[in-house]
Amino acid sequence: MAGLRYIDGVVTLKLDTERCTGCRLCIAVCPHAVFHMAGGRARIVDRDACIECGACARNCAAGALSVDPGVGCAAAVIQGWLSGSEPTCGC
Amino acid sequence: MSGCCGPSCCPTAARDEYPYGPASHTCGALSTPPGEIPVIETTLTGSDRLQGWRVRFGIRRDHYRVRPGLYAAGRPDRSAPVLVTANYKLSFDAVRKEVAGRSVWLLVLDTLGINVWCAAGKGTFGSEELVRRVRETNLSQVVGHRTLVLPQLAAPGVAAHEVRALTGFRVVYGPVRAADIGAFLDDGMRATAEMRRVRFGVADRLAVTGVELSILRDGRVLGGIALLLLGATLGALPWTAVLLTLGAGLAAVLAGTLVVPILLPWIPGRAFALKGAIVGAAVALGILVSVGDAADPAGRVALLLVVTSIASFTAMNYTGSSTFTSLSGVIREMRRAVPLQVAATIAAVFALVISIVW
Structure with missing residues (x-):
């Protein structure tokens, strides 16, 4: 993914390290290597690579992760603006 | 995602x-x-x-x-x-x-x-x-x-x-x-x-661009093209202006849907709308250089603005096909880009009116 980086400092991903049980599932499901293990717990090492797919939070049984999941799609945002709702692909 | x-x-x-x-x-x-x-x-x-x-x-x-x-x-x-x-x-x-x-x-x-x-x-x-x-x-x-x-x-x-x-x-x-x-x-x-x-290699980037190109199959777009061609055939519009408009429009869409996806990692900027605007402006300048004196100054400004904003808009829509954009990032870039795209289009219409009445 060299050269393919998106806008920095915008994503809603949050990790509460205190609640992490070290199950490593977030590392398995993240398609952009946002997490790493350190001292038996997950750490965010590349927050700006996060695409807010929600896979990590959905699979975090300990509830240590949170993110507002969504589709990074301009057409969906426009659809949402026009209909006054959340971004939607219209289906 | x-x-x-x-x-x-x-x-x-x-x-x-x-x-x-x-x-x-x-x-x-x-x-x-x-x-x-x-x-x-x-x-x-x-x-x-x-x-x-x-x-x-x-x-x-x-x-x-x-x-x-x-x-x-x-x-x-x-x-x-x-x-x-x-x-x-x-x-x-x-x-x-x-x-x-x-x-x-x-x-x-x-x-x-x-x-x-x-x-x-x-x-x-x-x-x-x-x-x-x-x-x-x-x-x-x-x-x-x-x-x-x-x-x-x-x-x-x-x-x-x-x-x-x-x-x-x-x-x-x-x-x-x-x-x-x-x-x-x-x-x-x-x-x-x-x-x-x-991953999002060049083959992946091209495989998903077909969806964006479907704008060319949109009934309103085809209707507009038909109207322009009809106007030229009936003599109501000059052929040069009609062909220049159609060529510039097509070039703008291709800039946003084909050139931006292919060159994605190398075009400066993070926001797709910015990448599209850069390629669109370059394409517009290329068209202006190649047509020489066929367009007057106001018409040239209109062409530059329209091509840049269409390319910016279509490239922005490509965020939905990419695999590395977040919703928060797309909202961030759209809040800045959409007002600029609209303003550029309005300015282009003014320039076009000036170019016609002058």
């Missing part, structure tokens, strides 16, 4: 409202305690490939939805792994091709004929559907183990702990790409860091 917008991501018919695709991929059945399980071919035929292309282009896509349920590949026994996939023909075919020569169970979920990632984002490839299929197929009587292998990209829709609590089956996330299934299984169900990454 992205890689997931546009028509290919939206089902065109609801559950139970469609005929399942031709079951040409089955060849016989396997007897198990809960009943007969269809055995599938693991070699794709010419007609599979043809149907695959139809599905890609959205031609009778629903006609090729795979009937959900449990299938056998090879001669699986009670200890054979269970791979879970979507009933999108291309997902199903990608998986069965990769398990050739192996004995595995395939559990096909009803994702309304949508691919794994899109369906996971929408929740149709989700815990609920997975739990329902595990129960409906009596999977616990077919296999002795309690492990389900899911494609990694199903994770936004599936909560492994919920599935385990409801069915007793442990979810193991396999690789992102079906091509890595063999290596994953051979390595004791371990995926390497490389198998876990979503």
